[in-house]
Amino acid sequence: MKDILATGLLFPExxxxxxxxxxxxxxxxxxxxxxxxxxxxxxxxxxxxxxxxAIVGANDIVYATQNGGAVGGWRSEKNVSPSIQKxxxxxxxxxxxxxxxxxxxxxxxxxxxxxxxxxxxxxSGQAFDFEKMVEHSRIISLSKDRKVETILxxxxxxxxxxxxDNEDNIWWAExxxxxxxxxVNGERKEVCILPENHFPDGFVAAKxxxxxxxTTYGHNITIISPDGKIDGFIELDDEAIPTNCIFxxxxxxxxxxxxxxxxxxxxxxxxxxxTDAEGHERYLGEII
Numbered sequence: 001m002k003d004i005l006a007t008g009l010l011f012p013e014x015x016x017x018x019x020x021x022x023x024x025x026x027x028x029x030x031x032x033x034x035x036x037x038x039x040x041x042x043x044x045x046x047x048x049x050x051x052x053x054a055i056v057g058a059n060d061i062v063y064a065t066q067n068g069g070a071v072g073g074w075r076s077e078k079n080v081s082p083s084i085q086k087x088x089x090x091x092x093x094x095x096x097x098x099x100x101x102x103x104x105x106x107x108x109x110x111x112x113x114x115x116x117x118x119x120x121x122x123x124s125g126q127a128f129d130f131e132k133m134v135e136h137s138r139i140i141s142l143s144k145d146r147k148v149e150t151i152l153x154x155x156x157x158x159x160x161x162x163x164x165d166n167e168d169n170i171w172w173a174e175x176x177x178x179x180x181x182x183x184v185n186g187e188r189k190e191v192c193i194l195p196e197n198h199f200p201d202g203f204v205a206a207k208x209x210x211x212x213x214x215t216t217y218g219h220n221i222t223i224i225s226p227d228g229k230i231d232g233f234i235e236l237d238d239e240a241i242p243t244n245c246i247f248x249x250x251x252x253x254x255x256x257x258x259x260x261x262x263x264x265x266x267x268x269x270x271x272x273x274x275t276d277a278e279g280h281e282r283y284l285g286e287i288i
Contacts, residue, residue, distance in 0.1 A: 082107055
């Protein structure tokens with residue numbers, strides 16, 4: 001089964017699901033969190049800038065990585081500070097993290113709650129640019145009481161998606177080298193390099209340990225085993241530029257820029273696709 005839940009979106013990312021089943025996404029080009037429903041979706045909350053990803057924590061509080069206002073060559077009408085944003089059920093937006101232990105946030109990208117309640121996120125360092133990827137990327141951890149620490153500086157690799165697997169390991173994607181990595185004893189372990197043009201963006205873990213990776217110019221979801229071997233693909237269509245995904249039971253909710261994104265066209269879509277897997281438990285943390 002392949003259904004399209006929403007169309008006509010401008011740079012949709014990070015799908016998230018509220019407790020009542022409502023599907024949200026971070027719509028970067030609209031500077032908002034969007035309800036993924038129908039043509040153009042519906043506004044959930046205005047964030048300013050460009051929210052790069054969103055997740056749902058405890059009590060249906062939404063957390064977003066705010067990159068400040070950039071997607072490729074696009075810039076928002078009004079930039080805001082790069083940050084982690086917290087959006088309560090009344091749709092109020094609060095900045096809960098603006099810097100880490102080694103300096104200000106530059107371009108937060110994706111985020112996930114770990115089992116201990118800490119919020120882990122990637123900071124890509126800059127807007128994606130194949131030709132001028134110079135800023136260093138970081139892996140950062142934010143505790144419930146807002147203590148923040150940079151865990152790793154991974155260099156100019158454009159850290160992108162981040163998730164927790166079925167053994168509670170932290171994984172992240174490095175888009176420029178096509179690398180999938182995980183944290184082992186506090187160090188970076190490169191698990192695999194994906195095929196040509198399968199640039200890893202956001203991804204999610206299944207209960208069986210496989211990772212389902214939105215691979216942009218592969219136009220599909222690339223599935224790898226825990227040891228990094230290719231386990232299959234979920235093909236979308238030739239117009240798809242998948243950017244992130246999340247499990248809803250055994251269905252995968254996928255955000256897709258669409259090939260018109262490079263011309264700043266509202267070609268983005270949100271998909272629901274059946275899989276042979278079931279999602280790993282999502283931890284619902286809270287930043288107080």
